[in-house]
Amino acid sequence: MSQISAPQRLYSLDALRGFDMFWIMGAEEIVHGLAKATGSSFWAGFSNQLTHPAWNGFHFYDLIFPLFLFIAGVATPYSIGREIEKGKTKRELLIRVIRRGLILVLLGIIYNNGLRIMPLSEVRFGSVLGRIGLAYMFANIIYLYTKKSGQIIWFCLLLTGYWLLLKFNAAPGFMKGDLTMEGNFASYIDRSIIPGKLYLDIHDPEGLVSTIPAIGTGLLGILTGNFLKHSPITGQGKALRLGIVGIISLALAQLWNLDFPINKNLWSSSFVLHVGGLSLILLSIFYYIIDVLGYKKWAFFFKVIGMNSILIYMSGHFINWEYTTNGFFQWLGQLIGDPFNAVILAICYVLIKWAFLYFMYTKKIFLRV
Numbered sequence: 001m002s003q004i005s006a007p008q009r010l011y012s013l014d015a016l017r018g019f020d021m022f023w024i025m026g027a028e029e030i031v032h033g034l035a036k037a038t039g040s041s042f043w044a045g046f047s048n049q050l051t052h053p054a055w056n057g058f059h060f061y062d063l064i065f066p067l068f069l070f071i072a073g074v075a076t077p078y079s080i081g082r083e084i085e086k087g088k089t090k091r092e093l094l095i096r097v098i099r100r101g102l103i104l105v106l107l108g109i110i111y112n113n114g115l116r117i118m119p120l121s122e123v124r125f126g127s128v129l130g131r132i133g134l135a136y137m138f139a140n141i142i143y144l145y146t147k148k149s150g151q152i153i154w155f156c157l158l159l160t161g162y163w164l165l166l167k168f169n170a171a172p173g174f175m176k177g178d179l180t181m182e183g184n185f186a187s188y189i190d191r192s193i194i195p196g197k198l199y200l201d202i203h204d205p206e207g208l209v210s211t212i213p214a215i216g217t218g219l220l221g222i223l224t225g226n227f228l229k230h231s232p233i234t235g236q237g238k239a240l241r242l243g244i245v246g247i248i249s250l251a252l253a254q255l256w257n258l259d260f261p262i263n264k265n266l267w268s269s270s271f272v273l274h275v276g277g278l279s280l281i282l283l284s285i286f287y288y289i290i291d292v293l294g295y296k297k298w299a300f301f302f303k304v305i306g307m308n309s310i311l312i313y314m315s316g317h318f319i320n321w322e323y324t325t326n327g328f329f330q331w332l333g334q335l336i337g338d339p340f341n342a343v344i345l346a347i348c349y350v351l352i353k354w355a356f357l358y359f360m361y362t363k364k365i366f367l368r369v
Contacts, residue, residue, distance in 0.1 A: 009078055010228070012290040013071060015299035016283060018306030020067045023050065025305065025312050025353050026321075028061070029346040037339035055181060056261040058274060065128055065264075066217050066275040067282070068309070072136050073221020074283065076143055077229045090144050097140040103369045104133025108206075111314060123196035126206035129313070134211050139218030148226060151219055158216040159269040163260050165209075166268075179261065186210050186266055203265065210267040217267075220276045224283065239288035246280030249273045304354065304361045311367035312357060319356075325349045 028050040034040070035047035049060040080093055108127025142154050166185050167177045174183030181187060181203045190198060190207035198204035228238055253262060253274035262270045289295050305312065315321070329348040333341035360366065 009075070010287065010291055011296055011299065011303065012283070012286040013074055013078075014306040015290055015302040016286045016306070017068065017071050017309055018299075018302030018304065019282075019286075020064055020071065021305050021309045021312060022302060022350075023061070024064055026346060026350040030343060030350065033340075033343035033346050037343055052264065055265060056263050058262050058264070058271070062264040062271075063275050063278055065131075066214075066267075066272075067279050069132055069135055069214060069217045070221040070224075070276065070279040071283075072132065073139055073218040073223075074225035074228070076140055076222045077225040080140060080143065081226075081229065093144055094141065097137055097144070100369050101133040101137025101140075104136070105130040107310070107314065107369070108133065111317060114317060120196055124199060124204075125194060125196050126190075126199060126204040126208070128206060129310075131206045131211055131214055135214040135218045138215045139222055142215075142219060143222050148223070151223055155216050155219045155223070158219070159213055159272055162210075162213045163256075163269045165212075166266070167260070179263070179266070181265070184266060205265045210265075213267045213269055213272050216269075216272050217276060220272070221279075224280065228287070235292035236288065239284045239292055242280050242284035242287065246277040246284065249277030249280060251277075253277060301354070304357050308357050308360055308366050310369065311360070312353060314367075315353075315356075321349060321353060325352050328352065 031043065031050055032047050035043040051059060052061055053059055080097070083093055083096075084090075105127075108129030108131075109123070109125060111129055112124045112127050113122075142151055146154065166179065169185035170176050170178040171183050171185065171188035174180075178184060181200070186207060186209035187203040189209045190204055191202060194204065194208055198207070224242065227241075231238055233241075250273070253270045253276075256270035256273060260268050260270050262268060262274050264271055286299070290299050325345060325348050329345060329352075332348065333345045336344050
């Protein structure tokens with residue numbers, strides 16, 4: 001943890017990151033609780049959106065992970081780009097980027113397995129933080145050594161290359177282009193080269209091969225950040241263009257979905273375009289309301305979360321939040337009684353976490369990698 005100054009940054013970006021993390025720091029349990037308590041078809045549908053499809057398809061919950069990676073990419077021109085402007089050499093920044101990436105991989109292994117010695121065969125190496133680390137690292141290396149045109153070329157090559165890799169290959173014993181969990185080529189390669197265990201034994205949603213298109217998600221964020229930082233057009237014009245490009249990306253995703261299904265487990269190329277389009281639209285809305293129109297007060301709740309996103313993600317392994325919530329608010333749940341006590345305690349669970357993050361925010365203490 002470190003004390004940080006207030007560098008140039010987009011308020012909307014921190015708020016959107018916080019909005020993203022809000023759904024996995026306990027808000028999803030509020031919705032699940034409301035669905036169970038009310039029996040409402042609306043809350044049941046919302047609750048279903050806060051789950052992952054078994055394989056192909058898309059739910060809102062599938063957006064959380066890639067949106068975070070997209071946001072990390074958007075921040076690059078404001079962080080790494082600022083260091084370049086200050087005169088830092090590419091070699092210095094390359095070392096910094098690689099170090100950050102590898103630290104995230106290490107934190108991901110700790111998140112999966114805890115701080116304990118265990119047989120290698122029981123260790124899961126693939127992780128959310130590991131994918132963010134690797135995708136961030138390679139996307140930033142591309143950013144350091146290419147211009148905008150090169151970054152666009154890399155983005156297209158990563159998505160088309162991954163599509164062709166899976167389209168013309170398969171696991172042994174399966175038809176070429178098989179995209180089932182058992183038969184797809186990416187999962188087969190992961191089974192062959194990743195040590196330890198995979199999350200689903202025969203497949204890992206944070207496997208090594210599917211990190212290739214995830215780099216594209218980071219690059220899309222970088223291209224977006226460059227546009228926001230350097231384009232001479234008005235803020236309103238920027239927001240509008242982000243929204244338009246987002247809609248186009250969604251349309252292209254649906255076309256590609258006909259041949260390469262939208263699939264978070266495989267991080268398919270159509271998935272990259274789909275979540276990229278949604279990320280662009282969300283960013284355009286947040287950017288327009290917060291940074292263009294100047295309505296910031298409502299977003300402070302999310303900014304507090306977004307400023308310490310990695311800390312709150314990792315905290316569950318070191319702080320028993322459920323025990324803390326029950327210690328302070330179990331009496332309230334007992335007063336409310338069934339069926340809404342679970343909803344109230346879920347709300348308290350989120351507020352306890354937010355209070356902790358707010359304390360860290362007021363002390364200007366942030367977990368930085």
